[in-house]
Amino acid sequence: MSEATTAAPTMTTSSEHSGKAADTIFRIIAKLCGLLILATLAAVFIFLGLRAWPALGGNKQEIADVIANLTGGGAQTFWGYVGPLLFGTVLVSAISLLFAFFVSIGIALFISHYAPKRLAAILSYIIDLLAAIPSVVYGLWGGLVLVPAIVPVWKQISAVFGWIPIFAGPVADPSRTVATVGIVLAVMIMPIITSLSRDIFLQAPKLQQEAALALGATKWEMIRLAVLPFGMSGVISASMLALGRALGETMAVLMILSPGLSYSIKLFQASQNQTIAANIAAQYPEANDLGVAVLIATGLVLFVITFAVNAIARSITRKVGA
């Protein structure tokens, strides 16, 4: 390219000038946008840190009193309070991701490889519509419809698999439990995974797919050989995005779950766990200043955990993509 410029006369036209100016301006704007995001993230972190500081570094006795007040005596120290909350958050999110992940990949593969074009278009539209439903509506539906309706299903599973601790009975009736919340959250995060995975699977290299088929692979084998390895890193980052939504989900959990403060994995029993976000929403109206600081500190813990989960996801995708 440099040869071309040295060979040509060195008279720059006005269009080239404006072209260069536009290029510089756009580069600056793009950089500013990137910096803006970093600045926002930093601002959130600083806000959380500053407002949470009285709860983390303040008078220990006052903090213990406030936490005992918030929990009715269930916890005395900050980590005694946030530990079960964190466990509950991770448990609920993990369950919902487990439900949603395989179903979403199935839907995405169906849309990209199995469905006729019309059906694929309609299905994509419906999945996008699911993503637009507000969390409150999901919470209402879960709380009013799903909770009484799903009891027979849980009772059946507990009858057969009750010897495994996570399925231990007695099944709570109405089922305002982690299992039910997991289902509702799974429905909420499924559109995210599905739409991103579908786009990724549609971009899988056609040549490799046809080569696999030409070599005698069945459709499933072709997908396993050519599509899934290609899309795996993208699917994992889609799942991490969905997991981020599940970790922070407030209204659905608040309206469905019967809260408790323990490290329990009994999915079918009520009053075992609570999530950080739902706890903040539930306790905030009645909390005094130090109580609000404690709640913001739990929010800070959630923020850090989400960060950590995303970092782990990035390292996985780097390994898989490499």
Place this chain on the structure above:
Amino acid sequence: MRVFRLLNLKHNQHAGFFMQMMNKHSKYSVPANTVANTLNAVHTANIVNTADTASPVNTANPANTAKVTSATNTPKVVNTPSKTVSNASSNVPRVKRFIAALCIIGVLPALSACGDNFPTAQDLRSQAQGAGLTQQDLAPHTDLSGEFSGAGASSQQAVMESWIAGFQASNTDIAIGYDPSGSGAGVNTFLMGASAWAGSDAVLSDEQLAQSSSVCAVGQAFDVPVMISPIAVIVNLPGVVGQDQHIVMDANTLANVFNGTITRWNDRRLQALNPQFNLPDLPVTVVHRSDKSGTTLNFVSYLKDAAAGQWQYDLSENWPNNVGQGAKGTSGVVATVQQAAGTIGYADYSQIGKLATVALSVNSSQPPVAVSVEGATKALEDSHIDQKRSQNNRVIVQVNHTTDKPGAYPIVLVSYAIACTQYSNASTTQFMRVWLDYITSERGQALASRNAGTAPLPHNLRERVAQSVQAIEAPAAPASSAVPDLPDSPNNQSASKL
């Protein structure tokens, strides 16, 4: 969106079809060659046809014209039918823009009126009538004016709404607001001086009392009971339906159910108290409040007083154990109990709907007492005022949970109003005197009872409360303190003496 793109595609392919349809119905004949002409013609025909009665073309075309012309919605205006087709394509956009601008300008004044919500005197009186208030419910008229607000317990929301309607109907220059943000939040707001009074299910603690001297002009704040509400113990059991069927329990059994000792409905202790039912073999699911609540505090204080052996937990607004499920708010508890058989919970009596309740067996010599408003009043008649905390006009009720007065229902929620004897602002002082006078008066309590299902303050308690309220300085007597008339209405004419 893909659906619309599909439609678009369809339109271009079927433009000819629409042209034919259009030719049949419109006054204009359109050239058959270009799509653009077709679209313009259809569009103009649309405008013309809105001036006439609705035509089939309109129903067939709207989606296509809306999408294809990509202009703002065609306003409903009688455009000049004399516009020719050839001019339509250049003039229509400008005309539409002008009309759109006119519409926006025309709508702005209408929108700006949205902010100002102050009702007129006539509005207030008709609102009061619409709410079923009669002449006897209204407060006396005063010459005060201004805006005053209170905040606090959500349990007082319904009664506050009735009282505000009754007060504002005869005092149209006063605007009163009540924010049901919760007892704790309301007391905080009051202690910061941001509200004239606080509604609270719990009385002021000692620190809050000390803090109140910074917000009251003279001395400290005081609490008076303004609302009494029975707390019903609700059950959902097959075979126990309707308002006349009750599960009978005594205090010890109730405590055993709520502390997790009794786990099945056909437990012999429950069956012994209920020979009239064949109790099913269902697990007992306790439903309690997951949030801090005055209802919880009053309920567990009943259990602690009446069944001290079975209830060892400390008193608190948080539910003390992990038995059963927690639900948020009174409505959450009621909804959860309704959702499954075998549930039992506690909630404010006025909000339980059609759920069956527990009748308390207070005493073996008396029949079990079902929850009722009169029963709550009787229990309060038999209760004492806390003498240790009665200085400075405070009236703190110690509900007699072990009352054996016949017909008394001992599980009650007493809710207080917290106010100062004197405020730094004279009009606030005068307002609070008149306001508290009204809400604790016989007519105010009767209104609340009728509208919100609460129990009226019993006579002896009301007198004691009146003494405290009268410590607040009254406004100078106005020329006429009669209750103004409501406009003539069927309500007014059939008003009965309260």
